[in-house]
Amino acid sequence: MSDVDPLVRYANNRKIWLNLRDAFPHPYTRHDAREFIRGVRERSPETTFAIDVNGEAAGSIGFVLHRDVERVSAEIGYWLAEPFWGRGITTEALVAVTRHAVDTHGLTRIFAVPFAWNMPSCRVLEKAGYVLEARLRCSAIKDGRLTDQFQYAFIADPRAGAEANQPLG
8 A cells, every 4th residue: 555655645734624525534644544545446436546646646536426317427526735736737637537437437417516715626627627507605614614615517418519618607
């Protein structure tokens, strides 16, 4: 499990935790890293991937497949170690994993729901071709703060036409 040490080093960062769901632990320990890696290895189908920078795990990106009538949709999420922010690494990973999700699972809609304060994540989504669909007012609580979230989506259904991934308005 050579990814344990870099995961602990990079994930144990309050700035990262503040922008993720509460299921992402803080502080982030060796036990957390081992459990995360074990869970990823056991999961089928494979929907979670390391973001590799210079040969080590510097982040993670993954999607959750929906079921029933929403089986054509998935929610995607990601994080990247702070030393690598602002270099286009997350955008590149998001484009690749979005393409993989569409091609491998036949998805037509992939969405993300960043906190309204996380404008860098919104820019990553926009650069990757995701379109802002909504502002979800007072929809989440993080670190004791009630906050809005944005909903972004990438539409891959050819029936939706070229306008599907164009900004609203």
